[in-house]
Amino acid sequence: MSSTLTAMEADTSDAAELSLTDALVQLSFAVQAILGRAGADHDLSIIQGRLLGILRDREPTMAALARYLNLDKSSITGLVDRAERRGLVQRTADPSDGRSVRVAVTDKGRALIELTAAEVDREIALLVRDLSGPERHRLSALAGRIAPRL
Amino acid sequence: MSSTLTAMEADTSDAAELSLTDALVQLSFAVQAILGRAGADHDLSIIQGRLLGILRDREPTMAALARYLNLDKSSITGLVDRAERRGLVQRTADPSDGRSVRVAVTDKGRALIELTAAEVDREIALLVRDLSGPERHRLSALAGRIAPRL
């Protein structure tokens, strides 16, 4: 956490010369705050949004979801329960394995995540409003090259 | 959330050409995962770590903490309760205002946040291991210039 969390809160908009760690931690909290607010506008927690995001182009088993989200299997049960209760996702039996359950997003869920994603895009644009076009591109390229270590 | 959360999970280590939003969201999850793991090694949740981080160089009132953390006052009560129960922080009466409570980190709490911060530093270094020195510096500078809106 370093002086980060510290700096993170004080809006030192001046050139305080943050360390790499501080800058990244601060940035991550700003992005998470955006995800939280955008989701909240549609009653989606960050984790629920993440779930729907994954299901956009996948129909994974519960176990695969646990790996994607880095959560315990038992946490996935509850997560999918709540989403299913709201009609955002659906469980289906896996034809090839009687034990497995496949999770798919419903139309309602897809609409919701699409809407939320658009809002996130707008807010991110606002977040980086002080950067020039080329700077944004460089930031995107650098951030994109960071490999989430296993 | 965009295809982000999607991409976020699949370790597309190849050059998939992420959008700015996707890259930042993905990066933010990677950083949060680091904060979570580093904290967990010392039984500190992200929010508890953030609390201690703030208290490193401040002795705010409960209301100020709520503003820093963007949480409801009632959430702060519980947060500080748990930290105080563990001897990480301490409540003291504000001499100038009979209603206010000031929160300060204890030596134990300071030691803990120092330790955790060091671990975060190491993990962040690992996270950006594929970037060259100058690239890291540019990333740091760009990230540092992003103003947390509001």
Next chain:
DNA sequence: AAATTTAGTTTGTGACACGAACCAATATAG
């Protein structure tokens, strides 16, 4: 056919967050 592994759920516990209701202390109004 028996033993083991794998997939998910259940149960119990705790952290975290919110909003509404509440008390005490300070500020404001008249």
Next chain:
DNA sequence: CTATATTGGTTCGTGTCACAAACTAAATTT
């Protein structure tokens, strides 16, 4: 200088989220 806000914190009730341990059912292995 009282009467009325307003402000600072806590309490209470509710819900989400996460974990670990115990358990069932369906593969797999032996």
